[in-house]
Amino acid sequence: MNITVVGTGYVGLVTGACFAEMGNSVTCVDTDESKVHQLMDGNIPIYEPGLEAIVRENNKAGRLLFNTSLPQAMQQSALYFIAVGTPPGENGSADLTYVLNVAREIGRNLQDYAIIVNKSTVPVGTACKVRAAIQSELDARGVEIEFDVVSNPEFLKEGAAIDDFMRPDRIIIGVDSERAREKMADLYHSFSRNHDKLMFMGIRDAELTKYAANAMLATKISFMNEVANLAERMGVDIENVRKGIGSDSRIGYSFIYPGCGYGGSCFPKDVQALIHMGDEFSFDTSILRAVEERNQAQKQRLFEKLEQRFGPDMSGRVVGVWGLAFKPGTDDMREASSISLINRLVAAGATVRAYDPIAMDEARRWFAPELFERGQIVFCDHQYDALADADAMVLVTEWKPFRQPDFNAMKKLLKHPIIIDGRNQYDPYALKAQGFDYAGIGRDLG
Ligand SMILES: NC(=O)c1ccc[n+]([C@@H]2O[C@H](COP(=O)([O-])OP(=O)(O)OC[C@H]3O[C@@H](n4cnc5c(N)ncnc54)[C@H](O)[C@@H]3O)[C@@H](O)[C@H]2O)c1
Numbered sequence: 001m002n003i004t005v006v007g008t009g010y011v012g013l014v015t016g017a018c019f020a021e022m023g024n025s026v027t028c029v030d031t032d033e034s035k036v037h038q039l040m041d042g043n044i045p046i047y048e049p050g051l052e053a054i055v056r057e058n059n060k061a062g063r064l065l066f067n068t069s070l071p072q073a074m075q076q077s078a079l080y081f082i083a084v085g086t087p088p089g090e091n092g093s094a095d096l097t098y099v100l101n102v103a104r105e106i107g108r109n110l111q112d113y114a115i116i117v118n119k120s121t122v123p124v125g126t127a128c129k130v131r132a133a134i135q136s137e138l139d140a141r142g143v144e145i146e147f148d149v150v151s152n153p154e155f156l157k158e159g160a161a162i163d164d165f166m167r168p169d170r171i172i173i174g175v176d177s178e179r180a181r182e183k184m185a186d187l188y189h190s191f192s193r194n195h196d197k198l199m200f201m202g203i204r205d206a207e208l209t210k211y212a213a214n215a216m217l218a219t220k221i222s223f224m225n226e227v228a229n230l231a232e233r234m235g236v237d238i239e240n241v242r243k244g245i246g247s248d249s250r251i252g253y254s255f256i257y258p259g260c261g262y263g264g265s266c267f268p269k270d271v272q273a274l275i276h277m278g279d280e281f282s283f284d285t286s287i288l289r290a291v292e293e294r295n296q297a298q299k300q301r302l303f304e305k306l307e308q309r310f311g312p313d314m315s316g317r318v319v320g321v322w323g324l325a326f327k328p329g330t331d332d333m334r335e336a337s338s339i340s341l342i343n344r345l346v347a348a349g350a351t352v353r354a355y356d357p358i359a360m361d362e363a364r365r366w367f368a369p370e371l372f373e374r375g376q377i378v379f380c381d382h383q384y385d386a387l388a389d390a391d392a393m394v395l396v397t398e399w400k401p402f403r404q405p406d407f408n409a410m411k412k413l414l415k416h417p418i419i420i421d422g423r424n425q426y427d428p429y430a431l432k433a434q435g436f437d438y439a440g441i442g443r444d445l446g
């Protein structure tokens with residue numbers, strides 16, 4: 001099949017590379033020229049395990065091409081995937097500017113029947129807007145060309161994106177035409193051979209399914225964070241509670257890890273967008289608002305635990321931070337908990353020494369340059385360098401090399417043996433026995 005994918009971010013590039021890997025001919029289009037040139041040279045602008053290899057192999061085999069021109073790419077195919085960003089607008093609603101720009105460009109250049117598949121996360125009713133945008137361009141050209149719009153939301157997780165795309169739990173497809181349904185079934189056949197993963201439904205159903213999935217996962221996390229904060233006050237260890245409830249198959253273990261708040265490009269913006277959709281339909285999404293509020297508060301918990309120990313004025317204090325990315329396995333810094341922590345520490349007068357195995361180049365862009373110039377933030381070459389003469393160590397992102405560190409070495413490096421564990425990776429009882437002052441999330445045993 002010949003496919004055009006518009007947008008070469010996490011979703012567009014993974015989608016394009018995985019379809020090419022299955023033998024399709026794919027052209028990925030992006031308006032960002034530097035990104036496209038980087039990709040043409042075989043370099044991947046993002047860190048995503050396994051992606052570089054399949055991009056290079058398929059590019060070499062001629063199945064995966066890159067272009068800055070959508071009209072040129074459109075000539076090669078009749079199946080267009082829209083995978084551009086839908087960032088939060090000022091009021092939390094999803095900003096559809098990029099999606100509708102692509103729709104209009106498709107309308108200006110469409111020559112023959114085509115299927116336009118929306119892979120971006122978009123509010124209910126967006127397919128209608130995409131259809132209207134294309135149609136108005138066709139009307140302006142005075143041509144009549146048939147086309148179908150399909151909703152096919154993406155469920156990949158950063159850091160596991162290839163596997164999620166290649167072995168999906170389900171493939172949600174919202175369609176309202178038999179022709180489009182057949183084409184989509186054909187396209188996804190090889191991803192769903194042994195188990196029928198394809199779920200066809202109405203277009204609006206598919207659009208809401210994506211938001212409901214992310215909101216449900218975010219709710220699980222905020223719920224656990226709330227119980228963890230309560231457990232702390234009660235002298236209860238949340239890790240025992242987590243295991244206790246996770247063993248109930250109706251609850252399960254996934255997405256109930258308490259922590260220093262959820263981040264990334266999806267949960268925060270998608271929960272906000274769903275709240276906004278509720279407002280538009282005059283429906284108060286009170287659970288979602290609580291989920292969002294709990295998450296904002298949770299992102300302050302690590303700072304609060306340091307504040308309890310040092311007081312509000314942290315001048316002269318040095319804090320070693322392990323992990324900057326919003327989760328392990330990615331260099332994505334969008335809505336990362338490290339951002340609020342580090343900015344608050346610096347505002348309180350502390351110096352931050354931080355280390356992340358992958359995200360430091362990307363992270364540099366997320367803090368004011370003068371903080372590096374004045375030495376208030378120092379990015380270190382090694383995880384242990386970040387602890388040199390630090391008054392405390394804070395774990396923000398649970399990268400694997402942070403999971404079983406050398407606690408003896410840490411004790412020697414730290415001025416005060418304080419460990420604030422934002423991801424409950426360490427054994428509080430063992431650390432206490434070694435003389436550490438340890439605080440996790442929902443396991444602040446004093
Ligand atoms: N990141 C994820 O893990 C993930 C997972 C599932 C769904 N989503 C959703 O998928 C969509 C894309 O997310 P992302 O993280 O890949 O975004 P991104 O910001 O990483 O990439 C978007 C790309 O689109 C390009 N673009 C913008 N306008 C364009 C145009 N007119 N023509 C061509 N290219 C254009 C940008 O230059 C950019 O490279 C969003 O709606 C997001 O919510 C993201």
Ligand SMILES: O=c1ccn([C@@H]2O[C@H](COP(=O)(O)OP(=O)(O)O[C@H]3O[C@H](CO)[C@@H](O)[C@H](O)[C@H]3O)[C@@H](O)[C@H]2O)c(=O)[nH]1
Pocket residue numbers: 121154155156157158159214217221254255256257258259260261262263264265266267326327
């Ligand atoms: O038990 C948990 C699980 C996750 N997190 C945090 O939640 C955030 C999001 O994690 P994850 O879902 O693994 O990463 P994303 O790449 O943001 O993926 C989510 O968002 C994507 C974009 O919509 C969806 O496609 C995915 O299905 C959905 O999992 C991260 O900050 C995690 O640290 C927790 O705090 N506790």
